[in-house]
Amino acid sequence: MKTIVSLFSGVLFALGLSISGMTDPAKVTGFLDVTGAWDPSLIWVMVGAIAVFSSAFWGYKKSRPILAPTFNGPRSGMNVDGRLVAGSAIFGLGWGLSGICPGPALVNAASGGSIYLVFAVSMAVTLVVARRVSQISATRRGSDDVKLA
Amino acid sequence: MDVSALIGGMMIGLSAAVLWVFNGRIAGISGMVSSLGDDQPPQYLPFLLGLIGTGWVISLVTVTPEPLTNGWPMALLSGALVGLGTFLANGCTSGHAVCGISRLSVRSITSTVVFMLVAGITVYAKAL
Secondary structure, three states, X not given: OHHHHHHHHHHHHHHHHHHHOOOXXXXXXXXXXXXXXXXXXXXXXXXXXXXXXXXHHHHOOOOOOOOOOOOEOOOOOOXXXXXXXXXXXXXXXXXXXXXXXXXXXXXXXOOOOHHHHHHHHHHHHHHHHHHHHHHHHHHHHHHHHHXXX | OOXXXXXXXXXXXXXXXXXXXXXXXXXXXXHHHHHHHOOOOOXXXXXXXXXXXXXXXXHHHOOOOOOOOOOHHHHHHHHHHHHHHHHHHOOOHHHHHHHHHHOOOHHHHHHHHHHHHXXXXXXXXXXX
16 A cells, blocks of 8 residues: 555656656756746745645644554754755756756656656666765774774 | 646645655655665655656657757766765755755755755856
8 A cells, every 4th residue: 555655656746747847957947047037937836845745744643654653754853064065065066057856857767868868877876876885884884883892 | 826837836745745644754856766775675666666657658748848958978967966966965856845845844944045056056157
């Protein structure tokens, strides 16, 4: 059942991205081009998405989700740090250059267009490798700590 | 008001709401992709298959929007920047700008301001 919900959610997400215009790089850079021929329409994507998700997030009062034992949200207690700011800046640079963020990258890559495919594979490989490297280095640090102790 | 942008946005919000209320998980695309290399079975595979499969169906019924450039070095570079940046920031447009702002997370609000600002400057600088 969780699998079906997850699949349905992915289908809905892709339809939303496509209908809203988020998969069109020219529209996205038009939105980002505040000093030029600014096209503010994509602000309504955020308004719509935040209105619906925040209603569900704050409106659902039960202590556990309907199909899972616990909520698996972001870890709490993390502060704003240099890594967050630097990462956001690097993401902003890539997004501004291409007009594509991760969701639309996958939706457009599925169309088979070679540029979108190159973008999506480059993004996905970087994400997976970066996470593996950080996990391995964290484990190494962990075992060093054990040795020292 | 741009009605299709609003309706599409509400569908994105509903997708994230369903995933949270039923499965207790945040709809953050970059996080889902990065978890594909993990040892434990990938939780988010059905979501990603739904996303990509629907992208394929969409491409059959509508024209896929043109990329900004046909140069693959730029696609390779910008894809890697988006991957590295969203890994370090623990989120992208979905996880931070939609879910995080809705949760009133200070980290997500900061991240969104920074990536929008840098993306805006990048678009401006490219046009010079």
